[in-house]
Amino acid sequence: MDTFEEVGLAPELVESLIAEGIERPTTLQAEAMPVLMKGNSALVRGGSGAGVLVTYGAPLLDRIEPGGSSPRGLVMVADRSHAVRLARALARLGTSLGHRVAAIGGPFALPEHADILFATPEDLVSPASADRVVLDGIEVWVIDGATALMGDESARKAVEMVLERLPAGQGVVLADPVTEKVSDLVERRLPRAVHIPSDAARPDTEGAPVERGRLRVHAAEDTPGDVLPSLVDTLLQEDGVRHLLLFFRGEDQAADGGDLLTLHGFHAGAPGDPDVPVWLAVDAMEARQAIREAGVGESVLALSVGAPADVDELDRRHGGSRDGGVILAPTRQQPHLRRLAGEAGYRVEWISEEFSVAEAAVRQLEAEIADAIANADLAPSHMMLERVVREHGAAQVAAALTWLLRSGRVAPDASAPTAFVRLFLSIGSRDGVSPGDLLGAITGEAEIDGERVGRIDIRDTFSKVDVDEKVAGRVIEALNGISVRGRSVRADYDRGGPRPQSRRPKR
Secondary structure, eight states: OOSHHHHTOOHHHHHHHHHTTOOSOOHHHHHHHHHHHTTOOEEEEOOTTSOHHHHHHHHHHHHSOSOOSSOSEEEEOSOHHHHHHHHHHHHHHHGGGTOOEEETTSSOSOGGGOSEEEEOHHHHHHHHHTTSSOOTTOOEEEEETHHHHHHSHHHHHHHHHHHHHSOSOEEEEEESSOOHHHHHHHHHHOTTOEEESTTTTSOOOSOOOOOOEEEEEEEEOSOGGGTHHHHHHHHHTSTTOOEEEEEOSSHHHHHHHHHHHHHTTOOEESTTOTTOSEEEESOHHHHHHHHHHHTOGGGEEEEEESOOSSHHHHHHHHTTSGGGOEEEEEGGGHHHHHHHHHHHTEEEEEOSHHHHHHHHHHHHHHHHHHHHHHHSOOHHHHHHHHHHHHHHOHHHHHHHHHHHHHHTSSOSOOOSOOOEEEEEESOOGGGTOOHHHHHHHHHHHHTOOGGGEEEEEEOSSOEEEEEETTTHHHHHHHHTTOEETTEEOOEEEOTTSOOOOOOOOOO
């Protein structure tokens, strides 16, 4: 499908997309949007850079009736600032149909009454448990960035709690890559989901195609225009480069890029024009044909402003370029770019200052690992990790441990175990409470992380909950007197359970 009209979107939405410079659907959008607009649940392999917001956002706007008193569409993402950014972007598209789009934790008025709500799952648990955000009317739910959410234990628990509260409806999960935890979520929650592309749930293989060259990536945040002129100036000074071929997503973006370069003294024109150093293009096939006719292909360097949407687009833009070419893209598009480059057979090199710092950190980490291998007694660690390495592979385990250390989720000295104490709560299953209700009340009222809550055992008239002994007093104080599902709560230490006590790691 070459146009959004062919996809079947409402004319008002098509006009809104064009006004935002989104003129033609990407491969992912053309494949996924008709499926989602028919109400099918789906697992979509795609991340930032592949056009995922429009992929699920436009069908949401098209299918959901605006003007309700509570959300009809729910989108869960990993980061609060990302939720705000996505909500603003979709809100611009939704105004043509009268939709209200908002995000929890952002500068939005009454987000609980928006038609489409963006939020992190952690930000949803407490207001949903207290009925400040009503989820009973949700018709479509989306998890954007499921790889990160399901890889974080606290976020994963929150996702599961939110999904327990949602009515049956259409679900859309977007992930890149599709990990085992993502696949497990889809199998349990969306057993009839359509896979887009059809091999979306296939595990990534370690094998890679024959290397075809390198791609240099310059990272920029949400305003790549701020660095575009200086990057163009740098690339034009490279040996043998006479022309830069700049690729944009749409005609409007290309025109804006040309105006920006003109303001900085760079002359830009159509591909093949021998009198200007910078060529602007949208259609890679047409641009390559013009360059072939001009007979100057060896002196042309391709620069993509924004990540290519898919492997085919990457290959059309950079396959015949001098030394592979350069990509100017936001940092958040790293996973998407790495996957595309790997599938197409390109080696990625980072050329911006941000990644120079990151590269130095990588080199330091490599040196410390090499020193540990040479000098440390690793036998106990081998024994501890033997089972998880056998299940997931050494490379995945090493990457996960690095992430845990850098994120602070595992302290360098993790020898002291967490001591839990059991609390008694005066409400049970007869009061209509669920584990999600209790966990939401505890984390929300006591303002603690979900990781400090252990087993939740709900009986007929009471419940028992294990919590970190360090915060047990705070939880009791916070819960006494509040209402959950309309019933007042009394909280105390469980008389039959362990009392708070000091616990030291065994020798």
